[in-house]
Amino acid sequence: MTYSTGYMSVNDGITLIAMLMLPQIFLSEPSIAIGFVGNSAWLLKVISGLLMMGLLLSIVGFYREYITKFHNGKPVPFGVFVDGTIGVRGARVVLLVWTAIFEVQTVLTLREFADHTLITALQSSNLLIIILLFSVSMTFLLSRGLEVIMRTAYLFFLVAAFGVVITALGLYNAYDMNHLLPWRGFGLVNLGEYSILDLGSWSLGLAVLCIAPSLQDIRTMRRSVILGITYTILLKALMIASIIMVFNIVVAPERALLFYEVVQAINLSQYLQRVDSIFIMIWMTGGLISMILMQFFAIDLFCQTFRIKDEKPLIRLMPLFSAVAAIVPNSVGGTIQISAFFIYRVASVCTILTLLVLAAGYFVKCRRKSTCVGDTKS
């Protein structure tokens, strides 16, 4: 890829994390979250986001210790880090699991976006054509390299964030603040339980480790994690809070595409009464960039697993494969169900397990090999 070592800044890191996770807010994520914890859904995003931030920072911490001890502080690809921590076989399993997570998320997001585009914007079109449009666009951008993807993502992150804030502001006359009170949810135990499961919706943040060699330093990585997740938490919580204040929790879980519904409720004046068409552009661009990033990391991790040096042939084929896989689910309802199961059960468990495996592997390796960096410091 065209990003040379040390060229990516905090802005790129923030964009990466935010654009991987934010566009889910335009799909079924608010609906699922409200279904889980009711009025406290906005709080759910805050808690799970902070938990994920802690987890990611821990992995970044291990990564820093590892490269300081074994690579003289020189950043190494995620694959090398996992390989060095838990061995070749273990690394292959972990990398394959994460390849699958990124790829499945790409497929599910592609299908959901295509379905929602069909429903909201292109009623007379065909699902296959829309999937193909997205797939071809993904191929085009992926072939331009990470540098171009990140710069494009940076602009459209601003557009997406602007869209969320404008939507929240535009709905001010429909707000009922009482709906937001956390004790109106399904209870704190429920909130705690789902906060753990909701880690899956933040799991793609691990991508920041995949671009570690391209980031300027570990400080950049850490700041990217903190700021990227913080901005995403703020935007997600704001959007979910707006939805709850407008629809309350009785209506919200029944709707699959709450962002679109809530935008339809914006009525600014006689001439600005149906802005939903304009907002199609916002969630479309955000969604497409998100899919491209997911696909990129699926390919990147796959190449790291099998030590393939050139990603080019896969870049041509994988979007096509994702498009074919996206056709498999029967309906949008089925896609949302698979998505909910995958994100809130599989991805969340994998995120926690990865951290535990890496931590265990690292400590075992430290004990075997003289002293850890932390020990020498003390």
Added chain:
Amino acid sequence: MDSLREEGVILQHSQTGNIYTRLKEYFTYSPPGEEKTFVLAETSEKERQTYITRKALGSVVHRVEDVINGAKSVAEVMEDAEAKFKNGEMDADELEKLKIQIEILEQRQKEMDPMQLSYEHGNIDIGRQTVSASLLENKAVLGKLYHLPQNMDLQIREFELKGKLPVKIMLGYIDGMVDKQLLTTSLLQPLMLFEYEGEGLVGKNLVDKMVKNFIPHIQAQRFTEYKDITKSINSGDCVIFIDGSNEALGVDVKGYKSRGIGKAEIEKTVRGSQAAFGESLRQNTALLHAMLQSTDLVTEMFQVGKINAKNCAIIYVEGIVNASAKKEIVRRIKGVKRDDVFDAGSFSQMIAENRWQFPEHISTERPDRVVASLMQGRIAMMVEGDPFAYLAPVNIWDFFHNPEDYEMRLPAASFMRILRYIGAFIAFFLPSFYISLVSFHYEAIPTELLLAIAGYRQFVPFPSLLEVLMMIFAFELIREATLRVPGPLGGSIGIVGAIILGQAAVSAKIVSPLLVVVIAITGLSSYVIPEYRIGFSIRISQYLILLAASMFGLVGVAVSAILVFAQLAAIKSLGVPFLTPLFPKTSTVTDILWIPSNASEMRRPDELNPKRVQQKRTPEELWRTQEPEQRKDDES
């Protein structure tokens, strides 16, 4: 026959082979090769320090060379005198010559004074040195000051003043800035033809004699310091150095053309400089020298074209421009192996990474714009016979700047900039929005307007895409016809064509009246961008977005917007990303929407990685922080 068949086979093979290879390359594994793209790397603080240290070291070496040359001259004179004494050739005339030579050596010895040496030794800025009695030394200093031999602007002419002991003379002037006829008649002819008969005249006396008797010119100034000399040369004078003299003579032989050379026709401004480049490369470089009077302004010349070799120049300010950018552009120019370079536009494409769609060099006919860009650390390229300079590295925002922006007050200038950006946005998207809203998302249109559109469109037999394409095509026809028709007829055709065609198309119910308005606004918007070529690129991109909009509505517009933006993000202008300083963000995000205040303009654009980052070390309007004189007087 066989050979023909063979050729045919070879051709067939090469064609199918080409397709096969391309397909193979597309889908199969190939080991990653070396990155060929040039990226303008960050100049580290260490590199900047090295540059300053190297400059200082250069000065030290220079002084040592000076001492060695002085010693060599003494040795030569002594050996010569010794030989003549031994051979018995030392008569009165020879003694007189020896006396003059010793006087010259004494002059030089004064320069070797340890105090003066140590002063000049520690002085990095050689422009502050004094004139040496040695012509060789003066030539070396001029060479260093004007970055010879790279710089082709400074011309040095050496000859001898005839006489008993011929005196070496050196003229220094900037090519293009002097009147060559005046130079020949008022300097070269008298100095070369007249015989110098003065006996024992050396140093100051010789300079006096030359001013009184040899130079039939109104103005001849005497200089002892290089800072005055460079000022004089940069303003178009010719400076005369005389061997054995600590003084130089500046003679006013200015001959560059200033205001009368032509007015900017494409980048018109109401205020500010109205000058534009001409077809003569030397005249153009002289114009730049007249506006940027610095010894650091360097013009490197290259001959490009095997059959029709044309002079191509790259112009930059040494000490500001990034060294690797300069090297890269030289590498690219030297790598152009064509029979002919048609003009600067095609030359710019030959050395550009990306030949498609968006230009990566700014073209300008205005010397003031070039000077401003050179001072920021950019490089200008010019070709003999073309009145346009091409600037690199640039970013997309630079294409929206107009020199007049800096003449106007901040709110007005910023308003004009915003207007241009809105213009570009409209030119990009308005027809596509129209098609999307009319064909797919009509619910977004207010009811009254929707009914009106439906009313207009009910008699139009064509789909909206065809309607839009027809109108855009008609607009482009009018534009092209206006350009090609000679003289004042062009403008008339443009206006008449637009009005009549639009009116007739609406009356004939070929297009709806609203569409005429949409296309007119789109067309006008594409012309508010000061750089003609980027406006053209936008109009071409419009077709892609139009096609996507007609197929997928706003979804298509969104997707094509991403693709166009990605295309822009992929472009690098001489190693600098096209969307800087926003994507990626650099530390000096100024001069995009609003004109920066003086305080924030103190740093040069970060993305250019110039050698000197600091543009102005002190606040440029110092008087604002000072107390008025009147108050001081009152208090006293």
